[in-house]
Amino acid sequence: MxxxxxxxxxxxxxxxxxxxxxxxxxxxxxxxxxxxxxxxxxxxxxxxxxxxxxxxxxxxxxxxxxxxxxxxxxxxxxxxxxxxxxxxxxxxxxxxxxxxxxxxxxxxxxxxxxTIVVRQFVPLAGERGVTISARRPLDGGGPLLWHTSLTRGLSWQTAGVQEAVDDALAATRSEFDMR
Missing domain, CATH: 2.30.29.30 (Pleckstrin-homology domain (PH domain)/Phosphotyrosine-binding domain (PTB))
Incomplete structure (x- = not known):
């Protein structure tokens, strides 16, 4: 034994x-x-x-x-x-x-x-804006996850914010060519 x-x-x-x-x-x-x-x-x-x-x-x-x-x-x-x-x-x-x-x-x-591949702040209204990030899984699989986060003082319900964020995200994604 x-x-x-x-x-x-x-x-x-x-x-x-x-x-x-x-x-x-x-x-x-x-x-x-x-x-x-x-x-x-x-x-x-x-x-x-x-x-x-x-x-x-x-x-x-x-x-x-x-x-x-x-x-x-x-x-x-x-x-x-x-x-x-x-x-x-x-x-x-x-x-x-x-x-x-x-x-x-x-x-x-x-x-x-x-996990952070890209983190970029894009001003939308003075000091207020959106932080755009791309994250990668650390297990080596899966696509990048793109995420947007508004600073205080901005709301998704405010007219034009969603469109401005979408434009900023598209520009950032094309700049880093990571789709």
Whole structure:
């Protein structure tokens, strides 16, 4: 009978409890193309967060939610609240409370920034305008995701704003020739 071996600190699970690691791996395998490699993790029980090369995973043994780094518009770590929070490109919000965040906030910043291929501000009315960005999935698949975000003081309901944003987006896309 083989002797069980201890898992080294540099192993694939990087110290994540075995049941959480197994459930996370199973969840990641449901979406082909995702690399099930842990870069950083934090939390305990059902309040876990795992950063892998292409996605941020939150949850625990009972279930996981995955969001691609390229889908996160903004977010970060709030040390006072002990919370990692984010806003996705589609406006949905997410957060996870972590008593000891470890390296996860740093990884969060690095991975989100790594997805940005283009970020350009286009003024529409003085200091107000639109930020146009193109994001790439870090799993190596899929097209660029183009996104527009208005600054404060501008509204999509204001006459002419949608047309101006559409024109600015078209010009930016043609300038970078990334369709």
């Amino acid at each position: 083989p002797t069980p071996t201890k898992t080294a600190w540099w192993s694939r699970s990087r110290g994540l409890p075995a049941d959480a690691h197994a459930s996370w791996l199973a969840s990641m395998r449901e979406s082909p193309g995702r690399t099930p490699r842990i870069l950083a993790w934090a939390g305990e029980g059902e309040r876990l967060a795992i950063g892998s090369p292409a996605v941020l995973s939150t949850g625990g043994v009972a279930g996981w939610q995955h969001v691609g780094w390229h889908e996160i518009e903004r977010g970060g770590w709030n040390d006072e609240l002990r919370r990692l929070s984010w806003v996705r490109l589609d406006g949905r919000r997410g957060e996870v409370e972590l008593a000891e965040p470890g390296r996860l906030p740093e990884l969060f910043r690095e991975r989100v920034e790594a």
